[in-house]
Amino acid sequence: MIDHRSIDTNDEMPLTEVKKIAWILVLGALAPMLDSTMANIAVNHLASDFKSGIDLIQWVITGYVLSMAVAVPFTGWLTNQFDGKKIFILSEILFLLGSIGSAIAPDLHMLIAARLLQGFSAGLITPLLTSLLMSLAGKNAGQLMATVGLPMVIGPILGPVIGALIIEYMSWRWIFWINVPVVIIALTLIWWKLPHFPARDEGAHLDFVGVMLTSSASAFLIYGITKAAKAANLLNYDTVVFAGIGLGLIIIYIIWAAYRKTAAVLPLSLFTHRSFNASSIGLFMVGLIVNGPMLVLPLFFQNGRHMTIVAAGLSLIPQGIGMLVARPMIGKLTDKLGARYVVMFSLVMSLIGTLPFAFFNATSSMVLITIVLFIRGIGVGGVFMPLMTDAFTGLEKGDIAQATIGTRIIQNVGGAFGSAIVATAMANSMQNALSGMKSKIAAGAYHVSAQQMPAHIKALTAGFQMDAYHLAFWIAIVVSLLAFIPAMFLTNKVGQK
Template sequence: MSEKTAPPAERVDGRLLRIAFILVLGTFMATMDATIVSVGIDTLTEEFGTSVAGIQWVTTAYLLAVVAAVPASGWLADRFGGRRTWLVAVGVFLLGSVLCALAWSATSLVVFRVLQGLGGGLLPPTGQALLARVAGPGRTGRVISIVAVVPLLSPVLGPLAGGSILHVAPWPWLFLVNLPIGAAAILLARRYVPAVPPSDRRTAFDLRGAVLLSPGLAVLVLGLTEVAHGRTVPAAVGVAAGLVMLAGFVVHGLRTRRTPLIDPRLFARPPFGAAALALLVLGASVFGTAFLLPLYFQTGRGLSPWEAGLLLAPQGVGAAAGSVLVNRTIEAVAPRTLVVTGIALVLAGTVPFTQLGQGLPDPVLASALLVRGLGMAMIGAPVMNIVYSRIEPEHLPRASGALNLLNTVGGSVGTAALAVVLQDRLAARSTDIDQAFADTFWWVLGLCLLAAAGATRLPRTHARKP
């Protein structure tokens, strides 16, 4: 069957769109919760009578738990089935949300955020793998282009939603807002999402790999966070220990005769390596910018969280428009063309932020964010389609886990690294906050150039359909 004469079954029908909508609810909750709490830091600090540095662990603990959970997603889906794993992950996330709302101290809130993050870390990779399995290679591109916009919208909508909630309700509703969404997701998934059976190849859990990979990533991110806070000794120990553990995992993954938690050899197989690099840098750019911009709008321009969220809204509008564009062109345009074009747009939309010291008006920044959002939507979905359409169905859970891990690590490491750069530039620029942020955005621009270099190695053509 040629690529130009796809059978009727390749059409994205209402049933598949319904499944995509249900599964994307999980991703929406998990990615929104990573940012929705950020605007409530001041409120939580006052509520629990602690310092900003102490309450910041509410965000850091969630992020570390997500990073720790993602690597196990592939094995869990293989062992217990995609839908069952996804449903349990939603349940764990909702339990964590309820406990967070009932927290009586900053310490208890941090502990419950870890539980919430463990569930949230499993939702995007298991949901994507399950959706790709149900859709099949011929329809993966179009359906992924629909759901991939959610992680791009969440950093934009999270602060806006958090500010809106705190405007009308007490802080526990930052977490209780997840309950109706999660309950609807569970009920709808049990009725409409098909059960994908576990893998026939039952493999033992890679305990040694898990001990090295997940804690190694968490310790590395924690070390970088300590750098941002100016604590030199804990930072050096954390970064060094994290890198040693990750190096140990790579050696273990290459030598073990069992199936590793994530196979390092995947990254040497084209187009997986180039795709992973693109998602790694995209995560750093998206979440790094999501960290920088609300901070700049509130400290540099004196905006409220609500006003900062409104100024960020054009990026969400651009991402939605880009998702529609990708959905209509992903089967007709070469994947590399879409990705390279998207990176070029992100580059163009980032350049104005390197000139913040020149006093750029809000309409210019809003236009730049619109262009950035459009470009970001043209990167993630085509990259995932390249991988998902070229890999055997039984390998989808582990491949999805690896890609989401790279995107998550890119976001967390990128955010921590940019925080370090920003701290250094603020110290160097003294009272010139605008120029300090402008200096930091040159690093974001550098990340985009690195992604562009990796994207040139992506395939020119679509995978052949059976």
């Protein structure tokens, strides 16, 4: 039976009803979140099939991310103007078409075009999911965010695992075909079971200038940061130019938003709320705490421990299980205690689950690694959700859509920045170590015979590689410690009646 109800966001709904709505929306966001990481694993296979260079193939990944960034600022205006259910259905249909287009793409240009459509629709779905649910959350925001955040936290974990299995045993095209049944099931449930979310303010005008500025700023920043990861240099020409343009556009937007006040797509008044500011800083730092190690862990297993791509992907499953275990507990604790101590506890767990990787090597016990990954999963899952929840604390319901846009932009940029910092640090570490090794070889510093030298060089290179991985984990550890600072300014309900 089709649900014809319209949600009145001014009324408190029973938690059981809200959770039903949450799970339907989460199912709709699952494919986009998995797809954002599954495709990364197929880059080399795409290059082989399309007989193209990695620079062009990379746009299959980069285009998706940039298209997501461009779409995010439109969600606030769309929820003001149209029924939230209809926007969600349209976004799902666009993602479905993008998935089919990617799966049947006869050439690279069509694949990139289809991925742009996928990315744009995903950029609408993710903030829309958060915005609709937070408008109903009330005092149960933590538990709902635990549900809403599910695809966001398991996407980076399960995406590479599923992608690796598909690449190993099937065609890369199944990375996109697998979305089709998932999206069709989600569309069916949304159509039949999801109530309507009436337009919030049909008289609101689109802040076109603000949307263009925020979209362009985040796209330029992400692209510039991505170029830094590739060049292993934060000050390379492309990064300085594109990130510089992005920062310039942010300054222009601040001036524009000061003029537009509450009519701006992202009002500056949001930044007068302490919890929003603390959450935003924390979410940016989580980009490095999560994305940095997620970049390194598959390399650690494949190169450091000589595992196959499938075995490396499967080795990450304990981290995903840790996230799933933490999810319901973290949500309830956030509603009861506030975000401050939940985030602090989760940061401690994240540190416990990351610190050993700064010492693990090729011979470390896999049982111990599995336990540590499980603990890390609990910590990472517990950091993200309370931060997202607290970003909305103290805001009026009319500000939720704009706050969602702000937090999503910050997450996107923070995630790209985290990957770039780690990739740059590892590359520089390797370059410096290899350069030093070459100098020592030329100086005859290694007392090794000519026959033994190749094996000696191979062993030294493996050691340098492991040192680079250790450095990446140390960076995540330091950032985790620094994240305690914004955590201190989050909401605290302990001792309050």
